[in-house]
Amino acid sequence: xxxxxxxxxxLRGNEKKSAVVAKERLQIILAHERAGRGxxxxxxxxxxxxxxMAVIAKYIHIDRDSFKVQLEKHDQYDVLELNITLPDKINSxx
Amino acid sequence: MAKVxxxxxxxxxxxxxxxxxxxxxxxxxxxxxxxxxDFDVGLRNLDLIMGCERRVVYDIINVINGExxxxxxxxxxxxxxxxxxxxxxxxxxxxxxNLEGVERILDELKESFDFIVCDxxxxxxxxAFTAMYFADEALVVxxxxxxxxxxxxxxxxxxxxxxxxxxxxxxxxxxxLLVTRYDPKRVNxxxxxxxxxxxxxxxxxxxxxxxxxxxxxxxxxxxxxxxxLDKSDVAEAYRDVVGRFMGEDLPMRFxxxxxxxxxxLLGGH
Ligand SMILES: Nc1ncnc2c1ncn2[C@@H]1O[C@H](COP(=O)(O)OP(=O)(O)O)[C@@H](O)[C@H]1O
Ligand SMILES: [Mg+2]
Numbered sequence: 001x002x003x004x005x006x007x008x009x010x011l012r013g014n015e016k017k018s019a020v021v022a023k024e025r026l027q028i029i030l031a032h033e034r035a036g037r038g039x040x041x042x043x044x045x046x047x048x049x050x051x052x053m054a055v056i057a058k059y060i061h062i063d064r065d066s067f068k069v070q071l072e073k074h075d076q077y078d079v080l081e082l083n084i085t086l087p088d089k090i091n092s093x094x
Numbered sequence: 095m096a097k098v099x100x101x102x103x104x105x106x107x108x109x110x111x112x113x114x115x116x117x118x119x120x121x122x123x124x125x126x127x128x129x130x131x132d133f134d135v136g137l138r139n140l141d142l143i144m145g146c147e148r149r150v151v152y153d154i155i156n157v158i159n160g161e162x163x164x165x166x167x168x169x170x171x172x173x174x175x176x177x178x179x180x181x182x183x184x185x186x187x188x189x190x191x192n193l194e195g196v197e198r199i200l201d202e203l204k205e206s207f208d209f210i211v212c213d214x215x216x217x218x219x220x221x222a223f224t225a226m227y228f229a230d231e232a233l234v235v236x237x238x239x240x241x242x243x244x245x246x247x248x249x250x251x252x253x254x255x256x257x258x259x260x261x262x263x264x265x266x267x268x269x270x271l272l273v274t275r276y277d278p279k280r281v282n283x284x285x286x287x288x289x290x291x292x293x294x295x296x297x298x299x300x301x302x303x304x305x306x307x308x309x310x311x312x313x314x315x316x317x318x319x320x321x322x323l324d325k326s327d328v329a330e331a332y333r334d335v336v337g338r339f340m341g342e343d344l345p346m347r348f349x350x351x352x353x354x355x356x357x358x359l360l361g362g363h
Contacts, residue, residue: 017284022240023291030247037251
């Protein structure tokens with residue numbers, strides 16, 4: 001099948017130029033490799049999460065699962081994201 | 095304040111040493127006190143490209159080990175008044191090049207030079223790492239070819255994460271893309287990545303494009319950096335690169351096909 005498509009492309013003269021193929025391959029592999037470099041989470045993240053959770057637990061009752069700390073890498077900056085899902089009714093302790 | 099510039103690439107054979115020789119010569123020709131250091135311990139070549147191989151007596155490892163002074167090891171360039179070469183060791187192993195020793199040398203050089211150009215070895219091992227660690231700016235030499243572009247990306251990752259500037263949280267290393275061995279003819283037929291493609295992928299500012307040219311071999315045969323050649327695209331392209339590096343706003347040249355004889359005859363461009 002793909003051979004036939006390839007043949008049609010070839011006959012129509014829209015066979016991809018090799019430089020285009022090169023560029024596409026590079027974009028895919030580098031996106032993958034860059035993401036791999038980024039996922040090395042800084043080693044302070046778990047401790048930070050524990051401490052933040054302890055502070056928040058002083059005021060709001062939350063479970064462990066509803067609390068997430070994430071570091072997202074961008075080109076020019078990183079974003080530290082806190083994601084806290086609050087229970088339906090906030091059980092304030094005071 | 096002296097600037098440390100690393101010429102790096104990851105991949106071997108892309109034109110780092112050719113570039114180090116011409117770039118440092120170009121800086122010196124403009125009156126900057128310049129020193130170029132060969133970091134390729136065990137595979138020294140910069141001396142050949144600069145044409146000073148027979149004047150090498152001491153090398154960077156001798157200086158690091160305190161066996162001789164920097165002054166004794168520096169070789170004055172034969173073409174430029176303001177240029178000195180610090181050769182790599184041909185006999186020691188690359189681990190002799192430690193970070194503390196290199197830092198001491200760079201600090202001493204900073205007192206008497208404006209620019210310190212570091213010709214990196216290939217790879218991402220200790221030699222390449224040592225060459226880039228202290229850099230303020232980096233020339234990332236890239237050929238229009240998949241493995242070279244990928245390796246450059248890898249080097250950019252290391253510069254951004256592991257260089258001294260990165261580790262100490264200072265302003266990041268200033269990165270410059272230098273595309274070399276460029277063949278506009280093959281780019282036009284779609285057989286070679288274009289400079290726009292490469293820039294889109296690597297996403298760093300373009301400092302220049304050096305065309306593929308037989309004159310580079312001629313220059314290395316003679317032991318004269320390519321920037322000194324007469325009537326050569328490569329020489330002019332390297333002079334433009336130095337000009338841009340010094341802040342001049344120069345248009346990119348040698349990125350489109352030269353008009354053939356008949357085209358010129360018929361008034362084409
Ligand atoms: N612009 C160019 N045109 C043609 N050949 C080149 C060009 N730049 C470098 N070369 C050749 O490529 C080879 C590798 O160059 P070199 O500067 O030693 O690379 P590296 O230091 O990155 O290993 C040499 O044979 C050199 O003559
Ligand atoms: Mg080299």
